[in-house]
Amino acid sequence: MKKIYSASNLMEAQIVLDLLEHAYIPAKIFNQHAQGMAGEIPVHHARPEIWIIRDDDYDRARQVIETYENTPINNAHIHCPSCGEENPANFQLCWKCGGGLEVAERCQS
Ligand SMILES: [Zn+2]
Structure with missing residues (x-):
């Protein structure tokens, strides 16, 4: 297990997770319940994190995420x-x- 990404919110975490899964990179979201449903808990230190299951996928996963980050908004x-x-x-x-x-x-x- 390796941490690959720290998302700014759960939506972003879910997007990255989907992208990784499409690249056949198994991954999990941690801290996904850190944000209160109504957003009343400001937790800067508990962002949703994406962890890849297989350490060997790290380089490929980084590429997927870099592509995502470089996609024009x-x-x-x-x-x-x-x-x-x-x-x-x-x-x-x-x-x-x-x-x-x-x-x-x-x-x-
Ligand atoms: Zn829908």
């Missing part, structure tokens, strides 16, 4: 067709329910 939003949650338009999967967003993208174009 797109301010457009789309709504998940499954749960209705708002997602950045460049997402392929809903951060909340994991549903595919391709349908929503097609509707926009």
Whole structure:
């Protein structure tokens, strides 16, 4: 087990986890319950952390995360067709329910 990333919030942690899983890198989120549901607990020191299961995946996982970090921020939003949650338009999967967003993208174009 190796810590690969410290996310600023649970949504970001979930995105990174999905990206890693798509690259066949098993990973887990820790501290995912550190943030109160209503956001009333300001915990700077307890950010959600992504840990990879296999240390050998470290270099590949870093590449995945660097690609994610270098992706230009797109301010457009789309709504998940499954749960209705708002997602950045460049997402392929809903951060909340994991549903595919391709349908929503097609509707926009
Ligand atoms: Zn959803």
